[in-house]
Amino acid sequence: MSTSKKAVCLLSGGIDSTTALVIAKNEGFEIYALTFRYGQRHIFEVDSARTIARQFAVKEHLVLDIDLGAIGGSALTSTIPVPKDRKADEITIGIPVTYVPARNTIFLSYALAWAEVLNAETIFIGVTAVDYSGYPDCRPEYIAAFEKMANLATKATTEERLTIHVNTPLINLSKAEIIKKGIELGIDYSITHSCYDPDKEGRACGRCDSCLLRNKGFEEAGVVDPTIYYKG
Amino acid sequence: MSTSKKAVCLLSGGIDSTTALVIAKNEGFEIYALTFRYGQRHIFEVDSARTIARQFAVKEHLVLDIDLGAIGGSALTSTIPVPKDRKADEITIGIPVTYVPARNTIFLSYALAWAEVLNAETIFIGVTAVDYSGYPDCRPEYIAAFEKMANLATKATTEERLTIHVNTPLINLSKAEIIKKGIELGIDYSITHSCYDPDKEGRACGRCDSCLLRNKGFEEAGVVDPTIYYKG
Numbered sequence: 061m062s063t064s065k066k067a068v069c070l071l072s073g074g075i076d077s078t079t080a081l082v083i084a085k086n087e088g089f090e091i092y093a094l095t096f097r098y099g100q101r102h103i104f105e106v107d108s109a110r111t112i113a114r115q116f117a118v119k120e121h122l123v124l125d126i127d128l129g130a131i132g133g134s135a136l137t138s139t140i141p142v143p144k145d146r147k148a149d150e151i152t153i154g155i156p157v158t159y160v161p162a163r164n165t166i167f168l169s170y171a172l173a174w175a176e177v178l179n180a181e182t183i184f185i186g187v188t189a190v191d192y193s194g195y196p197d198c199r200p201e202y203i204a205a206f207e208k209m210a211n212l213a214t215k216a217t218t219e220e221r222l223t224i225h226v227n228t229p230l231i232n233l234s235k236a237e238i239i240k241k242g243i244e245l246g247i248d249y250s251i252t253h254s255c256y257d258p259d260k261e262g263r264a265c266g267r268c269d270s271c272l273l274r275n276k277g278f279e280e281a282g283v284v285d286p287t288i289y290y291k292g
Numbered sequence: 293m294s295t296s297k298k299a300v301c302l303l304s305g306g307i308d309s310t311t312a313l314v315i316a317k318n319e320g321f322e323i324y325a326l327t328f329r330y331g332q333r334h335i336f337e338v339d340s341a342r343t344i345a346r347q348f349a350v351k352e353h354l355v356l357d358i359d360l361g362a363i364g365g366s367a368l369t370s371t372i373p374v375p376k377d378r379k380a381d382e383i384t385i386g387i388p389v390t391y392v393p394a395r396n397t398i399f400l401s402y403a404l405a406w407a408e409v410l411n412a413e414t415i416f417i418g419v420t421a422v423d424y425s426g427y428p429d430c431r432p433e434y435i436a437a438f439e440k441m442a443n444l445a446t447k448a449t450t451e452e453r454l455t456i457h458v459n460t461p462l463i464n465l466s467k468a469e470i471i472k473k474g475i476e477l478g479i480d481y482s483i484t485h486s487c488y489d490p491d492k493e494g495r496a497c498g499r500c501d502s503c504l505l506r507n508k509g510f511e512e513a514g515v516v517d518p519t520i521y522y523k524g
Contacts, residue, residue, distance in 0.1 A: 126358050131402065133409035162405035165445045169401045170363065173394035177365035196450040205441035212437050213397045218428040 066180035067227070068092045068171045069118075073108030074254045075274060076230055079242040080186030082116060083229045086245055091118040092178055094171055098160070099129025099137040104262040108253040115251065124170060134160040135256070142256045144267040158256055158269060164197035168206055172224060176214045181222050188230045188238065203228055235277030243283060250286035263290040298412035299459070300324045300403045301350075305340030306486045307506060308462055311474040312418030314348060315461045318477055323350040324410055326403055330392070331361025331369040336494040340485040347483065356402060366392040367488075374489045376499040390488055390501060396429035400438055404456060408446045413454050420462045420470065435460055467509030475515060482518035495522040 067089035069081040085091055095109040106123060113121035129137040135158045136142075142158060164187065171183045187198040196202060207226045216222040230238050242249065254274045255264035264271050266289040278285035299321035301313040317323055327341040338355060345353035361369040367390045368374075374390060396419065403415045419430040428434060439458045448454040462470050474481065486506045487496035496503050498521040510517035 122362060124359055124362055127356055128405065130354060130356055131405050131409055133405070159447050160405075161408040161447070162401055162442075162445055165404060165441070166398070166401040169394055169398040172397060173360070173363050173365070173392075176393040177363055196447055197445045199444070202441070202444040205437070205444050209397070209434070209437035209441045210394075212431070212434040213394055213429045215391050215393070215428055 066090045066092060066119075066178055067182040067184050068094055068175045068178065068180050069184040070167050070171055070186070071095050071109045071112065071121075072186075073105040073112060073252060074186075074270075075235070075242070075249060075252050075277070076186035076188060076238060077109075078112050078186075078247060078249075078252050079238050079245070080184045080227075080229055081112065081118075082242065082245045082247055084182075084184045084227070085116055085118075089182065089184075091116065092174065092180065093118045093121040094167075094174060095121065095123045096167060096170075097123060097125045098163070099127055102258055102262075104253045104255075104258050107262070108251060111251050122174065126166070126170075128160060128163070128166070131161065134158065136160050142268050144257075144265070146269060146272065159195060162197070164195075164202075165206065168210075168226065172210050172213065175224060176216045176222070179216070179222065182225050182227055184227045184229070186230050187228050188233055188235075190232065190234045198231075200228070200231055203231070234280070235273055236280035239277050239281040239283055243281075248286070249278075250288075254287075259290045261290075263288045265290065298322045298324060298351075298410055299414040299416050300326055300407045300410065300412050301416040302399050302403055302418070303327050303341045303344060303353075304418075305337040305344060305484060306418075306502075307467070307474070307481060307484050307509070308418035308420060308470060309341075310344050310418075310479060310481075310484050311470050311477075312416045312459075312461055313344065313350075314474060314477045314479055316414075316416045316459070317348055317350075321414065321416075323348065324406065324412065325350045325353040326399075326406060327353065327355045328399060328402075329355060329357045330395075331359055334490050334494070336485045336487075336490050339494070340483060343483050354406065358398070358402075360392060360395070360398070363393060366390065368392050374500050376489075376497070378501060378504065391427060394429070396427075396434075397438065400442075400458065404442050404445065407456060408448045408454070411448070411454065414457050414459055416459045416461070418462050419460050420465055420467075422464065422466045422469075430463075432460070432463055435463070466512070467505055468512035471509050471513040471515055475513075480518070481510075482520075486519075491522045493522075495520045497522065
């Protein structure tokens with residue numbers, strides 16, 4: 061069996077990871093989607109991820125429980141308030157309190173483990189260094205360093221059975237470009253979830269950094285924002 | 293407050309991680325011990341880690357539940373039989389089925405996250421490239437690549453508040469040298485646990501790779517093996 065066409069795709073349920081997954085699918089990869097319940101304050105992201113995994117007929121969808129909340133340090137996994145109503149330049153300057161320490165490193169490490177078990181050479185992650193909210197673990201130099209480490213880390217790479225590639229198809233795209241690309245590929249973004257602070261029905265607040273970047277993306281792409289908002 | 297004297301120490305409850313932790317303590321670090329319940333087939337390692345953390349008065353001991361068993365690929369987290377009664381040259385050639393995919397990468401990623409939250413610059417891991425059972429993620433080139441990636445991964449390193457160092461005080465030591473060093477530092481190794489396949493009382497099998505390397509280490513160090521064995 062060919063090992064070259066399997067890909068582990070990190071899938072949060074938001075716009076970026078969904079688009080990256082559908083790009084991988086469109087390139088002919090057999091998709092193994094990997095989602096984490098990591099102590100987020102809500103679980104609507106995970107519900108979205110399940111819907112997306114079904115809709116795009118992934119081969120397998122693994123949802124792992126990992127307790128990042130015990131480590132702390134983030135508004136997403138603790139009681140630190142999520143910032144609201146920030147201007148675009150406030151969002152893109154500096155690293156916000158919604159940063160989760162070493163999150164992508166932890167997520168990619170699990171993806172690496174699963175890739176080794178599956179004999180998959182490719183990992184997809186929907187990071188973007190353009191509208192990236194200032195997260196250090198979304199930059200190309202970080203991804204390159206992870207990939208180098210990964211190829212020294214595993215039995216499969218040491219025995220030269222596999223070479224791990226971390227694919228970042230969105231890294232040079234703005235949110236608007238990502239949305240345009242996704243719509244070309246048939247994605248209905250109403251099934252994705254981005255809000256850091258939804259209400260009990262899963263409706264978006266429209267005011268957190270993630271909602272603001274998402275809405276700006278739809279506007280700049282010239283696409284009607286399909287998100288359902290509550291008046292927060 | 294100085295940040296330089298805090299260290300996150302990965303602590304499994306075995307000889308190596310215990311010795312690395314005590315070396316860190318002896319060097320004056322304030323110890324934050326990090327242990328994982330990762331779907332091992334038994335929990336005696338975690339009990340040993342708790343005893344060690346208490347005995348060496350660590351500042352904090354975090355035990356995280358992470359489900360590596362869902363990813364599979366290892367005799368330690370699945371129903372693949374643990375090999376028994378292998379000769380020394382069989383143990384040290386090739387990578388055994390007790391290898392857990394990307395385990396040290398996952399463990400170090402969590403250590404990195406906690407280090408960032410604590411403002412700790414130092415991570416201790418008790419890997420050894422001598423009696424290393426063939427694990428790729430115990431080699432110096434792997435550790436160097438992880439360290440480089442880590443310094444690109446986090447908010448604290450990006451803002452140049454921290455530089456992460458991964459300390460491997462045992463990397464060039466044999467098991468016998470590690471044991472001699474630990475005894476000099478006052479470690480009672482009877483509280484450590486190494487066996488991959490203990491009985492229900494936590495007594496060691498004496499026949500798995502980990503027991504065989506441990507026993508050989510005590511013999512070569514000229515120290516009575518304090519391990520309690522069952523007749524497996």
